[in-house]
Amino acid sequence: MICCPIKGRSVYDIEYLxxxxxxxxxxxxxxxxxxxxxxxxxxxxxQGKIANRPVYELLGGRIQQRIRLYANINRSTDxxxxxxxxxxxxxxxxxxxxAVKLAPFDEMPRDLSNSEVIEDYTKRGIACAQAVxxxxxxxRDLLIDVHSHLDVRRGLDLARRFEPLNLFWIEEVTPxxxxxxxxxxxxxxKMPTAGGELIRGVRGFYPYIKAEAVDIVxxxxxxxxxxxxxxxxxAMAEGAGLKASPHGPAxxxxxxxxxxxxxxxxxxxxxxxxxGEVPWRAELIDPPEQVVDSALxxxxxxxxxxxxxxxxxxxxxVS
Numbered sequence: 001m002i003c004c005p006i007k008g009r010s011v012y013d014i015e016y017l018x019x020x021x022x023x024x025x026x027x028x029x030x031x032x033x034x035x036x037x038x039x040x041x042x043x044x045x046x047q048g049k050i051a052n053r054p055v056y057e058l059l060g061g062r063i064q065q066r067i068r069l070y071a072n073i074n075r076s077t078d079x080x081x082x083x084x085x086x087x088x089x090x091x092x093x094x095x096x097x098x099a100v101k102l103a104p105f106d107e108m109p110r111d112l113s114n115s116e117v118i119e120d121y122t123k124r125g126i127a128c129a130q131a132v133x134x135x136x137x138x139x140r141d142l143l144i145d146v147h148s149h150l151d152v153r154r155g156l157d158l159a160r161r162f163e164p165l166n167l168f169w170i171e172e173v174t175p176x177x178x179x180x181x182x183x184x185x186x187x188x189x190k191m192p193t194a195g196g197e198l199i200r201g202v203r204g205f206y207p208y209i210k211a212e213a214v215d216i217v218x219x220x221x222x223x224x225x226x227x228x229x230x231x232x233x234x235a236m237a238e239g240a241g242l243k244a245s246p247h248g249p250a251x252x253x254x255x256x257x258x259x260x261x262x263x264x265x266x267x268x269x270x271x272x273x274x275x276g277e278v279p280w281r282a283e284l285i286d287p288p289e290q291v292v293d294s295a296l297x298x299x300x301x302x303x304x305x306x307x308x309x310x311x312x313x314x315x316x317x318v319s
Contacts (some may be wrong), residue, residue, distance in 0.1 A: 006039070011046045014228055021192060022201050022225055033200050033223050041225030041257050048303035050318040055260040055304055057249060059231060066194035067296045069273040070099035070143055070168075072249050076276030080107065082131035089132040092275050093140065095288040099270065100136055110148045118154065124159060133165050141168035143194075148305040152184050159189040167191040182213040189264035193305050197247035201225045205233045210238050216269060220247040222254055227261045232267045243269040250274065252281060252289040256304045259296050271296065283312045 005020055017266070021036030049054045056062045066088050072090035089100045091257040103126035110116055133142050144167055150158060155173035162170060172195040174181040186193045194216035199205050201224060205217060217237045221230045234244035244267050246258045255273060262268045273291065274281075285306040290297050299305025 004204070004292075008201070011050070014040060014226075018056065018225060018228060021100050022203075022229075023306055024180060025200055025225070025304075026214055030198075030223070033225065037222050037224065037226045037229075040228065041221065044227050044257075044260075045303040053297075054300050054302065055227070055257075056263040056298070060262060060264045061221045063134035063266060064263045064297070067262050067298055068099070068142065068261045069097065069291060070101050070270050070298055071095070071294075071296055072101045072277035072287060073274055073275050074106070074145065075102040075103065075162040075249065075274065080104075080128070084128045085128045086131040086135040088276055089135045089140065094135055095275070096291060097140075097275065099141035099143065100132060101145060101171075101272070102128065102132060103147050105146050105149045111150070112154070122154070122158065126158075129162070129165055137286075138166070143168045143171065144165070144300050145171040146173045150174055151219040152181045155181070156188055159185060159191065163190050169194040171195055171218070172197070176208065176213070177209055179213050180301045183211045186212060186214055192216055194245060201229055202232050202236055205236060209237055209242065212240075216243045216245050217288050218245055218247040218254045221258050221261065222248065222250060226241050231264065232259070233262075234267060238265075238267040240310065243267050245269045246271055248272045252285045253304070253306065253308065255289070256285065256299065256306050257297065259298055260304060263298055278316070280312060280316055284309055 007015060007016055017040055024032035027034055044055045048060055064303055073088040073092055079086040085102055092100050105121060108121040126152055129144055142165060150173055152174060159170060169192040170189060174183060174186050192215040196205060196208055196218045197212045197220045199208055217233060219230050219233045221227055224233060231247060237244050244265055248254050248258050259273060260272055286309045
């Protein structure tokens, strides 16, 4: 475990924690990576509060005046039908979002051996996406996440079939390994491609970026190694001419933390926001979370500028 070696260290020893944590994450994989990322984010919040400065000032200063958001409606949609997705997309638009993402192939079997079954699920997924496009109109952005359900041949076919919908991006069409599969789709797809949510650290992203797997990298700050790791990954992507859009269908705390980094990234594109899952989401932090014109107002208070609302957390805690 990484907790004992950091006992007694300074809250400023983030590079030390990074080296220790990424080594442990390589052995223990996801649980260690998530724990390390959480500890690292806590240290940034503490540093900001000690210095009486928002975290973005500690990470190089703000250059993005608008932290644009897209509404991920995938987990909040019920039923998962064209009408169900369209209804939730309509709610997101009414709430002020100008970009919407869904993953309409989640029910597709991982076994691709039965072509008729896979084609049936493919048609259903495209119908859901079409229903959302019809609802949000041609001027708002539509994002599709495939959650790595397809192989190269079917992925290329799907990208062609999605061309009429004018996608903002298509995400993770195939698994990241082998990376050559995503690269093949990226070369042929007419729309931008995105991905990388489960990749850890700059070492993990280096071959992904070098192979030109995607146009837009999506490191997840709760998994990739934390905020500094996210900034390093985004810098590597910037050098390759790629955009960075942090993955993060998480809580208001995670969104607030990610936004502090996004504000400092020259190649920032858009940030994920989980929409419609629970009615009390905004009240989980103090001051309550706000979304204004599909953007997150960035706090200038010390640290992340928020505190956990313990009363709300206790009220809705799962026993």
